[in-house]
Amino acid sequence: xxxxxxxxxxxxxxxxxxxxxxxxxxxxxxxxxxxxxxxxxxxxxxxxxxxxxxxxxxxxxxxxxxxxxxxxxxxxxxxxxxxxxxxxxxxxxxxxxxxxxxxxxxxxxxxxxxxxxxxxxxxxxxxxxxxxxxxxxxxxxxxxxxxxxxxxxxxxxxxxxxxxxxxxxxxxxxxxxxxxxxxxxxxxxxxxxxxxxxxxxxxxxxxxxxxxxxxxxxxxxxxxxxxxxxxxxxxxxxxxxxxxxxxxxxxxxxxxxxxxxxxxxxxxxxxxxxxxxxxxxxxxxxxx
Amino acid sequence: xxxxxxxxxxxxxxxxxxxxxxxxxxxxxxxxxxxxxxxxxxxxxxxxxxxxxxxxxxxxxxxxxxxxxxxxxxxxxxxxxxxxxxxxxxxxxxxxxxxxxxxxxxxxxxxxxxxxxxxxxxxxxxxxxxxxxxxxxxxxxxxxxxxxxxxxxxxxxxxxxxxxxxxxxxxxxxxxxxxxxxxxxxxxxxxxxxxxxxxxxxxxxxxxxxxxxxxxxxxxxxxxxxxxxxxxxxxxxxxxxxxxxxxxxxxxxxxxxxxxxxxxxxxxxxxxxxxxxxxxxxxxxxxxxxxxxxxxxxxxxxxxxxxxxxxxxxxxxxxxxxxxxxxxxxxxxxxxxxxxxxxxxxxxxxxxxxxxxxxxxxxxxxxxxxxx
Ligand SMILES: Nc1ncnc2c1ncn2[C@@H]1O[C@H](COP(=O)(O)OP(=O)(O)OP(=O)(O)O)[C@@H](O)[C@H]1O
Ligand SMILES: [Mg+2]
Numbered sequence: 306x307x308x309x310x311x312x313x314x315x316x317x318x319x320x321x322x323x324x325x326x327x328x329x330x331x332x333x334x335x336x337x338x339x340x341x342x343x344x345x346x347x348x349x350x351x352x353x354x355x356x357x358x359x360x361x362x363x364x365x366x367x368x369x370x371x372x373x374x375x376x377x378x379x380x381x382x383x384x385x386x387x388x389x390x391x392x393x394x395x396x397x398x399x400x401x402x403x404x405x406x407x408x409x410x411x412x413x414x415x416x417x418x419x420x421x422x423x424x425x426x427x428x429x430x431x432x433x434x435x436x437x438x439x440x441x442x443x444x445x446x447x448x449x450x451x452x453x454x455x456x457x458x459x460x461x462x463x464x465x466x467x468x469x470x471x472x473x474x475x476x477x478x479x480x481x482x483x484x485x486x487x488x489x490x491x492x493x494x495x496x497x498x499x500x501x502x503x504x505x506x507x508x509x510x511x512x513x514x515x516x517x518x519x520x521x522x523x524x525x526x527x528x529x530x531x532x533x534x535x536x537x538x539x540x541x542x543x544x545x546x547x548x549x550x551x552x553x554x555x556x557x558x559x560x561x562x563x564x565x566x567x568x569x570x571x572x573x574x575x576x577x578x579x580x581x582x583x584x585x586x587x588x589x590x591x592x593x
Numbered sequence: 594x595x596x597x598x599x600x601x602x603x604x605x606x607x608x609x610x611x612x613x614x615x616x617x618x619x620x621x622x623x624x625x626x627x628x629x630x631x632x633x634x635x636x637x638x639x640x641x642x643x644x645x646x647x648x649x650x651x652x653x654x655x656x657x658x659x660x661x662x663x664x665x666x667x668x669x670x671x672x673x674x675x676x677x678x679x680x681x682x683x684x685x686x687x688x689x690x691x692x693x694x695x696x697x698x699x700x701x702x703x704x705x706x707x708x709x710x711x712x713x714x715x716x717x718x719x720x721x722x723x724x725x726x727x728x729x730x731x732x733x734x735x736x737x738x739x740x741x742x743x744x745x746x747x748x749x750x751x752x753x754x755x756x757x758x759x760x761x762x763x764x765x766x767x768x769x770x771x772x773x774x775x776x777x778x779x780x781x782x783x784x785x786x787x788x789x790x791x792x793x794x795x796x797x798x799x800x801x802x803x804x805x806x807x808x809x810x811x812x813x814x815x816x817x818x819x820x821x822x823x824x825x826x827x828x829x830x831x832x833x834x835x836x837x838x839x840x841x842x843x844x845x846x847x848x849x850x851x852x853x854x855x856x857x858x859x860x861x862x863x864x865x866x867x868x869x870x871x872x873x874x875x876x877x878x879x880x881x882x883x884x885x886x887x888x889x890x891x892x893x894x895x896x897x898x899x900x901x902x903x904x905x906x907x908x909x910x911x912x913x914x915x916x917x918x919x920x921x922x923x924x925x926x927x928x929x930x931x932x933x934x935x936x937x938x939x940x941x942x943x944x945x946x947x948x949x950x951x952x953x954x955x956x957x958x959x960x961x962x963x964x965x
Contacts, residue, residue, distance in 0.1 A: 493689035499676040501703035
């Protein structure tokens with residue numbers, strides 16, 4: 306028997322198996338994510354020609370520009386602020402649903418889970434148009450408020466609409482993330498708290514909430530990232546009057562054809578995501 | 594923990610269940626249960642899996658509400674009192690420690706919920722940890738403890754609030770045999786020292802017999818017998834109790850009007866013989882003796898020695914289990930087990946030889962045969 310045949314039959318080591326298994330996704334990521342991002346980084350250091358096109362010179366002017374221009378600074382602050390607000394609203398609305406789902410059993414649970422996931426089966430465009438129909442000035446919501454004799458708010462084509470629409474659209478993601486993080490919540494532990502004299506409210510604050518913090522952190526990270534990068538809903542429901550990072554990147558890239566500026570803003574979004582991820586892991590470290 | 598020197602002498606009823614019942618949907622798990630536990634005593638709920646021990650305990654703790662009946666503690670009706678106002682310490686089978694808190698915080702939790710001043714909380718929690726010998730682990734998280742240590746934390750957490758009643762749901766079933774023995778002694782000592790009324794759920798008869806003042810033997814949601822360990826063991830109220838508590842031999846026979854019982858064609862007597870007709874007789878294996886068959890005895894017609902029973906059978910096999918030898922003897926179509934302490938000089942009878950079993954007539958329990 307030859308030495309070559311001998312080595313060929315040697316079983317793969319665990320490390321080698323891992324490399325082999327990770328190779329496809331690593332390649333896809335390199336081609337589909339790393340390269341484009343590097344490309345974006347390069348564009349952000351080039352100069353835009355008036356009316357489109359890129360001048361291949363090295364310059365920091367895009368970066369200095371957006372930090373000097375109050376308009377872009379406001380967009381960044383606004384985007385982060387609105388996304389945080391939407392994340393918190395999504396969390397508050399989703400938490401009770403997730404908790405109820407976590408505690409239900411059998412067919413009822415399956416049914417409710419399908420109900421929670423079903424919005425994801427519809428495109429965000431369709432759901433956004435649904436919200437436009439509901440929230441527009443002659444829609445049922447405003448109509449009801451008006452018939453109660455209250456001053457009718459403007460819910461459409463401003464930040465209100467974007468807020469409401471995005472919150473609803475992100476809720477399924479939040480619920481699923483919360484459920485994934487509720488693993489440590491054992492009903493026996495809640496019962497232990499009750500028998501030790503904790504009222505339902507105190508049980509919630511002292512036991513349930515701390516034990517579900519990992520799920521909350523995960524859900525918030527996910528929803529924040531999705532909110533910052535969401536484009537369709539702000540575009541359609543903002544009516545061109547709401548300026549957020551995603552819509553501005555679109556405008557710069559497609560309307561103004563200023564690719565270097567669009568690239569700069571995109572890299573900025575990546576930096577914000579990096580910060581969110583850092584905050585998330587910091588929270589997780591604190592929890593353990 | 595305080596001492597209540599009078600707790601034992603005051604035999605006041607403390608925890609009382611009155612026709613307590615629980616149904617889950619159409620399933621009647623507990624039909625009707627009535628029971629009075631005295632102040633300062635430790636009562637075991639003993640029964641096979643699924644007989645409703647946990648369900649009853651959870652009703653007492655207020656974690657599920659009874660379908661029927663009443664629960665009172667010291668005369669006060671607590672049937673509809675929410676769990677957190679009941680003042681009971683519950684030790685779960687799975688311990689149910691708070692995974693996000695240190696051992697000390699776990700123990701302190703109940704005191705904090707009672708709004709005890711902060712310095713006192715810490716002092717009392719530390720003292721409770723000392724009692725279960727875990728002070729050195731106060732700052733650990735529960736997941737960094739062994740099963741036995743977690744169990745002791747759970748015990749300290751339940752005891753530190755000085756509850757009016759301590760409820761334990763199979764607290765030892767996840768521990769190994771040696772630790773279980775130690776914890777048995779420790780739990781009993783703590784319970785007696787604090788004079789607390791305790792209910793101890795178990796399906797382990799040794800635990801029930803060795804730790805508790807009285808035992809409730811449960812079967813399918815009702816009480817088969819409620820009595821002291823000796824009563825339960827020596828005077829079981831039913832074949833179920835007799836075979837569930839301790840090892841027992843069961844034989845079928847027929848009792849006549851004079852109280853003579855015919856078993857496998859041979860005649861024996863019992864101390865009391867109220868039953869007539871088909872009966873079930875029971876004897877404890879260690880109360881019986883084994884001897885090589887006496888050839889001069891004519892088995893079917895022999896008149897029994899006064900107060901002494903005798904049955905002839907064939908030794909089928911014997912099992913050596915350290916300090917005991919178990920002899921399995923075929924009598925008619927039944928098998929009888931005899932246990933004897935091992936002796937070094939023992940000339941053990943060989944399998945296949947005829948043997949005589951002897952035991953006191955007073956050690957014979959007779960029950961009317963079940964319909965089946
Ligand atoms: N929530 C419930 N819904 C329906 N049936 C239940 C419920 N809880 C318990 N049961 C049933 O009630 C019966 C008694 O259960 P329980 O847990 O009290 O038994 P147990 O005596 O504690 O048994 P074990 O020794 O196995 O712990 C079982 O048949 C069980 O299936
Ligand atoms: Mg149980």
